[in-house]
Amino acid sequence: MKKLEIIVRTSTFNTVKKALEAIGIHGMTIIEVKGYGRQRGYKEVYRGATLESQFVPKTQINLLVHDEGLPLVLETAISAARTGELGDGKIAVLPVEDVIRIRTGERGDIAI
Numbered sequence: 417m418k419k420l421e422i423i424v425r426t427s428t429f430n431t432v433k434k435a436l437e438a439i440g441i442h443g444m445t446i447i448e449v450k451g452y453g454r455q456r457g458y459k460e461v462y463r464g465a466t467l468e469s470q471f472v473p474k475t476q477i478n479l480l481v482h483d484e485g486l487p488l489v490l491e492t493a494i495s496a497a498r499t500g501e502l503g504d505g506k507i508a509v510l511p512v513e514d515v516i517r518i519r520t521g522e523r524g525d526i527a528i
């Protein structure tokens with residue numbers, strides 16, 4: 417099992433969400449975050465205005481996925497989030513030791 421932390425532009429989030437739902441992703445957590453990458457937040461435009469601050473609003477999608485599903489989920493998220501411009505986002509892939517569905521106590525792959 418893996419946890420994906422997918423940071424995308426707020427403007428591509430809906431497209432990414434729909435693409436993930438279309439391949440059968442049935443649970444996700446989103447967080448409105450602020451961050452910057454290699455350009456330190458400069459040279460990115462948000463809603464038509466150049467930001468003076470270093471921090472750019474982004475949306476982070478957290479997903480728990482089965483190992484077998486990982487390649488398709490990554491491909492789908494990348495192609496939906498990519499514009500080709502600076503600031504398209506970043507994905508971290510983390511190992512997950514266990515997942516527990518609280519209602520039933522199920523653990524592991526079945527709890528995703």
Ligand SMILES: Nc1ncnc2c1ncn2[C@@H]1O[C@H](COP(=O)(O)OP(=O)(O)OP(=O)(O)O)[C@@H](O)[C@H]1O
Pocket residue numbers: 423449450451452453454455472474501502503504505506
């Ligand atoms: N090294 C990092 N550590 C933690 N978060 C990061 C890091 N790099 C980028 N991020 C997060 O990802 C968001 C998007 O980063 P961004 O797409 O600008 O990455 P980049 O490496 O600068 O790529 P690009 O050159 O295409 O802009 C940032 O706003 C920030 O929230």
Ligand SMILES: [Mg+2]
Pocket residue numbers: 452453454455456502503504
């Ligand atoms: Mg950048």
